Amino acid sequence: MAERVVLVTGGNRGIGRAIAERFVADGFKVAVTARSGEGPAGTLTVRADVTDSAQLDAAFLEVENTLGPVEIVVANAGITKDTLLLRMSEDDFDSVVATNLGGTFRVVKRASKGMLRARWGRVILISSVVGLYGSAGQINYSSSKAALVGFARSLTRELGARGITANVVAPGFIETDMTAELPAETQADYKKSIPAGRFATPDEVAGVVTWLASDDAAYISGAVIPVDGGLGMGH
Numbered sequence: 001m002a003e004r005v006v007l008v009t010g011g012n013r014g015i016g017r018a019i020a021e022r023f024v025a026d027g028f029k030v031a032v033t034a035r036s037g038e039g040p041a042g043t044l045t046v047r048a049d050v051t052d053s054a055q056l057d058a059a060f061l062e063v064e065n066t067l068g069p070v071e072i073v074v075a076n077a078g079i080t081k082d083t084l085l086l087r088m089s090e091d092d093f094d095s096v097v098a099t100n101l102g103g104t105f106r107v108v109k110r111a112s113k114g115m116l117r118a119r120w121g122r123v124i125l126i127s128s129v130v131g132l133y134g135s136a137g138q139i140n141y142s143s144s145k146a147a148l149v150g151f152a153r154s155l156t157r158e159l160g161a162r163g164i165t166a167n168v169v170a171p172g173f174i175e176t177d178m179t180a181e182l183p184a185e186t187q188a189d190y191k192k193s194i195p196a197g198r199f200a201t202p203d204e205v206a207g208v209v210t211w212l213a214s215d216d217a218a219y220i221s222g223a224v225i226p227v228d229g230g231l232g233m234g235h
């Protein structure tokens, strides 16, 4: 396993960075895409915006030429543009869907070519608890994250017989720049509704992702794995 090549989108900060760090620590060959900044020590950083297929193709070529074909892809890059439905512009909706869902489509489509050739692959999509739980003010974001469940399950049906698994990780509230933007009272309210009583660290998501990439998870596909301290139970 340790020799396998991993690509994590949005690996310069937050959850993506923690995932890349964990793969490096486990001995994988790790590349990250970043629009700005650099991935953690031991990774190859390639520039790409996930809304741009040409940039992604160039990034994949660089990874393939430097490390080899991508065998494990983690579609992590994502954005929020929160507001209530009546105030949400078409651009607020379209840009979030283009990044979170469209970005996943572009990245996974490109990665699947090499996986099909190798007859082995791991596709791991970073969704969110709000994809299935819902969230006022996040119609765009929660829709884009719920769609990843259909994506992984359809991919499982298309490629499951070729040694490729596709799973969704659904984090709850994780301590990153994305949640730091929430007002203090909102953060306190959320903590009251989380059975664990706290937010998680990015590393608590990373460990689940690396496990899904391992041989121990070879027979798990089309699953939604919550990492949410119990917030989304039953959804």
Ligand code: NDP
Pocket: 009, 010, 011, 012, 013, 014, 015, 016, 033, 034, 035, 036, 048, 049, 050, 051, 076, 077, 078, 079, 099, 103, 126, 127, 128, 129, 170, 171, 172, 173, 174, 175, 176, 177, 178, 179
């Ligand atoms: P951050 O805001 O800390 O980081 C987002 C990452 O996505 C950055 O690396 C950013 O790159 C990258 N990114 C955004 N847009 C693009 C784009 N168009 N092209 C390429 N890269 C892009 O977010 P988190 O680490 O918190 O979130 C990571 C993932 O986890 C997201 O998909 C998010 O929806 C999901 N998630 C997060 C939760 C949380 O509580 N934090 C909870 C549930 C899910 P750049 O720095 O260049 O902008």
